[in-house]
Amino acid sequence: EVQLQESGPGLVKPSQSLSLTCSVTGYSITSNYWGWIRKFPGNKMEWMGYISYSGSTSYNPSLKSRISITRDTSKNQFFLQLNSVTTEDTATYYCASQIRRVFAYWGQGTLVTVSS
Amino acid sequence: DVQMTQSPSYLAASPGESVSISCKASKSISNNLAWYQEKPGKANKLLIHSGSTLQSGTPSRFSGSGSGTDFTLTIRSLEFEDFAVYYCQQYNEYPPTFGAGTKLELK
Numbered sequence: 574e575v576q577l578q579e580s581g582p583g584l585v586k587p588s589q590s591l592s593l594t595c596s597v598t599g600y601s602i603t604s605n606y607w608g609w610i611r612k613f614p615g616n617k618m619e620w621m622g623y624i625s626y627s628g629s630t631s632y633n634p635s636l637k638s639r640i641s642i643t644r645d646t647s648k649n650q651f652f653l654q655l656n657s658v659t660t661e662d663t664a665t666y667y668c669a670s671q672i673r674r675v676f677a678y679w680g681q682g683t684l685v686t687v688s689s
Numbered sequence: 690d691v692q693m694t695q696s697p698s699y700l701a702a703s704p705g706e707s708v709s710i711s712c713k714a715s716k717s718i719s720n721n722l723a724w725y726q727e728k729p730g731k732a733n734k735l736l737i738h739s740g741s742t743l744q745s746g747t748p749s750r751f752s753g754s755g756s757g758t759d760f761t762l763t764i765r766s767l768e769f770e771d772f773a774v775y776y777c778q779q780y781n782e783y784p785p786t787f788g789a790g791t792k793l794e795l796k
Contacts, residue, residue, distance in 0.1 A: 577732070618776065618787035633784045667733070674780030675723045677744070679733040 575600040577668050577680035585662075585687050591655040595668030595680060602626070602649050606671040609642065609653045611664040612682070619664075623671050624651050658687045691715050691779050695788030701796040704767050710791045712760040712777035720756045721781035727774040727790070736775075737762065769795075 581593035608623035622632035669676040692715035720740035
């Protein structure tokens with residue numbers, strides 16, 4: 574069974590970078606697509622981007638200048654970096670397996686608060 | 690971006706009842722719609738894709754219908770485990786976009 578688990582700091586200061594790790598078990602990240610999604614307070618959800626089995630990436634245009642998704646295939650992990658965060662980036666961040674833009678498996682999510 | 694409008698935002702029901710949740714897209718998305726279930730402390734679960742295709746493991750009391758701009762998730766004979774938040778998501782166009790969720794509460 575595919576399992577995903579997010580990890581990273583729960584508190585980030587404004588203007589700094591948010592960095593999260595998604596650890597995947599039960600499936601190799603060199604297959605399929607692997608994405609990040611976030612849910613804001615109030616439940617609005619936003620797809621942020623993905624990294625593919627080959628390492629190519631695609632990002633939501635709303636974030637394109639601030640986001641980077643990378644991976645470490647030796648550890649079967651992929652990563653999210655979001656730069657220049659503001660309080661509006663406070664959200665629960667999820668990693669998920671993405672097949673044809675459908676999210677078949679999700680992590681449980683990690684809350685990141687942006688505050689000084 | 691394609692806007693997804695879910696209704697109602699909240700729904701109260703009792704076990705054994707049937708409920709329906711609506712999801713409307715701002716433009717036609719063919720049948721490229723998925724439904725997810727969110728429960729506290731658990732990973733979100735994909736219930737339905739392609740508008741009406743049950744994901745493996747989804748109980749048969751769940752059904753999806755619709756195409757174009759109007760979609761419906763129906764849950765027949767509610768069980769206690771079904772009380773959760775439900776989201777629709779379109780994947781016809783990039784970026785994929787989600788509805789705001791429907792919280793199904795115990796009456």
